[in-house]
Amino acid sequence: VGPQIVKAGTSEVALNLSDTLPSENNGLSTTQEAEPVWAPDSKRVAFNYVVPESHSNGFGTTVLFELRNDKWVFLRSPLDSKEVKEAPEPGPQDNRNQLANFAKRYLPKNSYSHAVLKAPMTGDFLKVAKWTNADTAVFWAFSADVQAGVLFKLKVDSEGNWKLVKARVLFGKAAEKEQGW
Secondary structure, X not given: OOOXXXXXXXXXXXXXXXXXXXXXXXXXXXXXXXXXXXXXXXXXXXXEEEEEEOOEEEEEEEEEEEEEOOEEEEEOOOOOOOOOOOOOOOOHHHOOOHHHHHHHHHOOXXXXXXXXXXXXXXXXXXXXXXEEEOOEEEXXXXXXXXXXXXXXXXXXXXXXXXXXXXXXXXXXXXXXXXXXX
């Protein structure tokens, strides 16, 4: 049995995550269990995970879900287009250039080094660090290649659209310290 969300106080499966998160069921393994990060009201959850690669440090990403009308449904990442309606298949092919994509989408052009935009060779990581309230999450995007990352505080509306609240760019040792994978 792969990862699942069950209804509170029961063993009834509310959401089977076997095809969404790396597991033996889909032939993928991770360097760690998919780490759930719950919103304070328990109606949104992010699953952070790292998929190892032989030629890099691996790639880390997150998959989000929300409880809508008593049913758990996929919640688009702040990097997904509005056309994305379901969780992508897990694996490193989905997780490249996350820091670059976040920077391009949410930051002014003069606020980061162009090195951030290069395709990473040694690892690119994205995770939800925490939810500050029911609809606001702090994302951490990091590239091992340039030892740089950005903390993005984003708010999601009822339609699943994300809006930047605040961002902080970190380089060198400060970024490595925040990485914490």
